[in-house]
Amino acid sequence: MNQENQPLRYGWTTGACATAAAKAAYLAIHNGFFLDCVEITLPQGKKVSFSLFKKEFVTADCAIASVIKDAGDDPDVTHGAEIWVQVKRLDVGQGIVFKAGKGVGTITKPGLPLAVGEPAINPVPRQMIIQALSEVVENCDVEITIGVINGEAIALKTMNPRLGILGGLSILGTTGIVVPFSCAAWIASIHRGIDVARAAGLDHLIASTGNVSEVAAQKIYNLPESALIEMGDFAGGVLKYIKTHPVKKLTLAGGVAKMTKLAQGHLDLHSKRSSVDLELLAEWVAQLGASKEMVEQVRNVNTTAEVFSLCQGRIALGDFVAQKALEIARQMLGPVLIEIEILLFDRQGQLHGQIG
Structure with a gap:
């Protein structure tokens, strides 16, 4: 089998890594020595083993262990990060206390699954850790501090700052497994962004495909940062969640190519998973009254941007595409009463189409 045909390698979430490190540190203070690796049980029942990177006794009742995160073949910004956990015994009756360490x-x-002031250790990883420790001693009383080396810097590459998660990364995961290119983490961040905006009482959100369209839309509306949703290619993910978590108004802002894909019925706007039908685009140009010569020119261009450049000042293609995109969005939302607006921008942030 050549390398291109080999299956992509799965990885482990930060939650799974933290669980392994927590169990290793707890076993160490329970047994008086560290193991070289530790086995944990994932939420679906699968047992997996992790090698330890760091092992250290602080005192006889306090130990630190760390695990290097392996995200498999997923392009995860936390791949290779060192997840460390300090476990310290507490007096009987105090239970398990979670704290955020550096990173x-x-x-x-x-609006997030945790209360304001809580460490960003999500509910499923907390439960995984509690379960892992209960496999050692049924009822334990410990303080668990979780940190990530350089976590503050890595977090700047995530949506955490916009979600109001400050000081570092979140400890995440619902299955313990990272599925390569599943984009589950991005979609989860979109959902959390909408949750945070709704909890703040914001009734108008802008979901954009990229930085250029977000900046351009912000010049129009100047909304609070919490109202800005980085949807990337996941227009469908935004619309499906908004359908059950509605706001008064949703602006979908994006580049001409991605919004044309939405107009043509694609909900995943990634170049590997959808493409613009230039023949259909030529038909739309014809419907708008373009000459046969212009329609033929459209059929022979290579990119959507070229089509819009060709039509600029001659026919209102941008508004037509925006209307088609609006129709797709309304189909997705069904009877839910939400005001939808579509904005199309070029790579320089110039508005080419608007409706809603």
């Missing part, structure tokens, strides 16, 4: 963020905005 793990703290919740500062309502």
